[in-house]
Amino acid sequence: MTQAGVYGQRLGRGLHVKEAPVLITRSLRSAELAVTEVRNDNPTPDLSGSLPAEDAYLVSLKLRDYPACECWEEGRHVAKEDIRAGATYLYDLKRDPRYVIDKPFHSLFFYLPRSAFGDIARQPSAPRVGELSYAPGVGHDDGIIRHIGATLQQGLHRPDETNQLFVDHMMLALTAHVAQAYGGLKPAAEPNRGGLAPWQVKRACDRLDSDLSGKVALQQLAAELGLSVSHFSRAFRISTGLPPHQWLLQQRVKAAKQLMTVRDLPLSEIAISAGFANQSHFTRVFSQMVGVSPGAWRRETHGGPGDEK
CATH class of the missing domain: 1.10.10 (Arc Repressor Mutant, subunit A)
Structure with a gap:
């Protein structure tokens, strides 16, 4: 059996945290990708543990300032830098990246095996993505990773409401961006600009x-x-x-509207039947897409009680 990658609890143990929520995708042929949230508001001062050596990278979006961060690679102290919230840092898992944990921290870590970049670059004229370009302890002001990170953080906080297609889509976009921004991959000119048959x-x-x-x-x-x-x-x-x-969310809302024509059917049952995790999830998505709550829409469209409970 293939060994699990450096994400979730495996990453959490190295960073001395008990809870490490994770979202995983297998949307590329040869690679398993993941995003993990790690947070510790009251750490015990120590050097982070060694992570399993893999031909993979961790791309980290920092969500909290971390002054005077001491970074280590391959058993040596390599940098001491102030980390700012919102910055992106790269770590090569072949180099045994570690840092001194002596202050509260909060970060997202994207686990990206090198094989994922090969899948992204699999085009006749595309160059192979080799090493990602980075310097230990040097952050990047990367608005795309901040946006993807903020979006996936919502999914980490509501895993029951997060569909796999959404995770696949966001992690695919992040991998392509990292390959281009830090691996030198140039966006391929698409010979076929059309859609599906x-x-x-x-x-x-x-x-x-x-x-x-x-x-x-x-x-x-x-x-x-x-x-x-x-x-x-x-x-x-x-x-x-x-x-x-x-598209799937749109279909869920369409199915829910059809079900709401049955006046006696509770919204809680409609939510599950239309593919939502629960009524709260249904209400939030429906309100965002339609502009009113499901109960208000049913009252306005078909009359009768809205069943907001």
């Missing part, structure tokens, strides 16, 4: 419609059409106007 659109949409809970993965959808994940995601958006996870 009509039969492919129908098959993909039928597949998504058959499981509104969103458990199907991007990799599975792409494989059923004989496409790479990145090609499928791009072509699906061109054809439908939405990425797969947003």
Whole structure:
């Protein structure tokens, strides 16, 4: 069995934290990607533990200032820098990255195996992505990673409400960005700018419609059409106007509207039937997409009680 990567509790142990919520995707053929949130407001001063050596990187978005951070690589002190909230730092797991934990910290860590960059760059004219360019202890002002990190942090806090397509989509976008920003990968000129063939659109949409809970993965959808994940995601958006996870949310709302024509059906049951995790999740998504709560929409559209409870 393949050894688990450096994320979740495995990463948490190295950073001396008990809770390390994680979201995982297998949307690329040869790579398992993950994002882990680590936080400790009252650490016991110590050097972080050695993490398993892997041909992989950790890309970290810092969510809290950390003055005078002492960074170590391969058993040697290599830098002492002030870390600012919002900055991005890179760590090569082959170099045994460690740092002195002597102050409260809060970070997101994206686990990216090197094989993931090979999958992203799998194009006839694309150069191989080798080492990522970084210096120990030197941060980057990366607005894209801040945006993706903030979006995925919401998913980490509500894992039951986070569909796999959303995690796949965001981690794929982050991997492509890291490969381009720090690995020298140039965006390929797309010879085929079109979307999916009509039969492919129908098959993909039928597949998504058959499981509104969103458990199907991007990799599975792409494989059923004989496409790479990145090609499928791009072509699906061109054809439908939405990425797969947003299209699925739209279908959930449409299904919920149909179910709400049955006056005696409680919103809690409608939420589950339409693929939402619970009524709270349903209410939040519906309100964002429609502009009013489900109960208000049912009252205005069909009359009768709104069943807001």
